[in-house]
Amino acid sequence: MGKGEDTREAVLEQATRLASQVGLHGLTIGSLATRTRLSKSGLFAHFRSKESLQVQVLDHAAALFVDVVVRPALAAPRGEPRVRELFERWLGWCGSGQLPGGCVFIFATNEFDDEPGQVRDRLVRAQRDWMETIATVFRSGITEGQFRHDADPDQFANDLYGTILAYHHARRLLRDPQAERRARNALDRLLDAARAAPALT
Amino acid sequence: MGKGEDTREAVLEQATRLASQVGLHGLTIGSLATRTRLSKSGLFAHFRSKESLQVQVLDHAAALFVDVVVRPALAAPRGEPRVRELFERWLGWCGSGQLPGGCVFIFATNEFDDEPGQVRDRLVRAQRDWMETIATVFRSGITEGQFRHDADPDQFANDLYGTILAYHHARRLLRDPQAERRARNALDRLLDAARAAPALT
Numbered sequence: 011m012g013k014g015e016d017t018r019e020a021v022l023e024q025a026t027r028l029a030s031q032v033g034l035h036g037l038t039i040g041s042l043a044t045r046t047r048l049s050k051s052g053l054f055a056h057f058r059s060k061e062s063l064q065v066q067v068l069d070h071a072a073a074l075f076v077d078v079v080v081r082p083a084l085a086a087p088r089g090e091p092r093v094r095e096l097f098e099r100w101l102g103w104c105g106s107g108q109l110p111g112g113c114v115f116i117f118a119t120n121e122f123d124d125e126p127g128q129v130r131d132r133l134v135r136a137q138r139d140w141m142e143t144i145a146t147v148f149r150s151g152i153t154e155g156q157f158r159h160d161a162d163p164d165q166f167a168n169d170l171y172g173t174i175l176a177y178h179h180a181r182r183l184l185r186d187p188q189a190e191r192r193a194r195n196a197l198d199r200l201l202d203a204a205r206a207a208p209a210l211t
Numbered sequence: 212m213g214k215g216e217d218t219r220e221a222v223l224e225q226a227t228r229l230a231s232q233v234g235l236h237g238l239t240i241g242s243l244a245t246r247t248r249l250s251k252s253g254l255f256a257h258f259r260s261k262e263s264l265q266v267q268v269l270d271h272a273a274a275l276f277v278d279v280v281v282r283p284a285l286a287a288p289r290g291e292p293r294v295r296e297l298f299e300r301w302l303g304w305c306g307s308g309q310l311p312g313g314c315v316f317i318f319a320t321n322e323f324d325d326e327p328g329q330v331r332d333r334l335v336r337a338q339r340d341w342m343e344t345i346a347t348v349f350r351s352g353i354t355e356g357q358f359r360h361d362a363d364p365d366q367f368a369n370d371l372y373g374t375i376l377a378y379h380h381a382r383r384l385l386r387d388p389q390a391e392r393r394a395r396n397a398l399d400r401l402l403d404a405a406r407a408a409p410a411l412t
Binding site for chain 2 (some may be wrong): 033177184
């Protein structure tokens with residue numbers, strides 16, 4: 011990696027942390043210059059435009075998410091253990107683990123849902139990829155005979171995402187000490203509903 | 212109502228619509244002046260500061276939410292019919308009914324979860340009130356014998372909020388045509404789990 015690439019990566023790391031707190035709109039070249047002690051003109055040379063910076067922050071966050079959530083989860087045994095590993099790591103991502111202001115994607119969703127363009131397109135791709143990954147992980151539990159064969163993986167992905175969004179709200183806004191317990195209860199209930207009914211003997 | 216109060220209400224209505232699209236941070240006195248054709252100095256006279264404007268937008272949105280969601284839901288029969296009425300009206304609120312950019316409270320949550328102050332305090336109060344209202348409505352179903360006596364109303368409120376957040380994401384960001392169906396499926400599953408088990412005879 012060249013020096014320019016190292017700098018770019020270091021700036022993107024700071025930018026992603028900042029975006030988790032102030033959003034992609036709140037992320038200005040000025041605030042990033044202060045934070046990284048680089049000149050505004052140097053930052054412009056790296057990122058060209060605010061929109062390009064925002065897209066690169068989403069790329070950076072997506073790569074980080076794969077490293078700390080997706081890849082380790084896929085190393086767990088198929089089916090329920092993999093779903094649980096994915097969920098625990100995702101809770102950590104939203105809580106405090108990686109980014110000081112919570113999940114960048116959740117914040118960006120509200121900022122860009124009404125705003126067509128490259129940033130919205132990149133975000134939609136990230137979210138669709140993620141929902142498909144959840145559905146695929148869930149499906150491994152059907153194949154393994156742990157979940158009912160007629161369980162709906164896309165519905166499960168939808169409901170698991172809702173569980174995480176409720177957790178993000180309860181923990182980050184309400185600072186509810188029950189947030190984690192409630193999220194785990196919700197997961198247990200989703201898995202109960204998915205689990206194969208005992209054979210009628 | 213005096214003329215000043217009429218103007219203030221009309222401006223708050225526009226400000227709330229705008230905040231649903233650009234967030235409370237994106238809501239500037241300048242953009243509001245353009246939209247309402249009032250002078251910036253006139254707007255400053257009404258609202259004093261941006262923070263005061265943001266708090267008043269949340270007050271306005273909370274009053275609107277009571278009018279279009281809470282009050283009509285409370286007119287439905289106690290228990291499950293009331294839960295369903297509340298859910299349907301809440302879906303409408305998030306979808307397209309009232310505000311062009313979706314739910315103001317969901318957007319504001321991400322903007323202010325890391326930002327102490329009057330706006331965050333007002334938002335936390337609105338969200339706590341709402342979670343308690345959901346729990347109270349659910350509890351009426353326990354009292355009526357429709358839901359299990361050991362069902363947890365706060366867990367239900369948490370899970371119902373997650374269902375709505377997943378819907379907001381699927382509909383507004385992903386434009387998923389299945390969003391509404393998935394939300395209703397999730398509600399049905401929550402109610403199945405809450406419903407009193409049939410007596411063992």
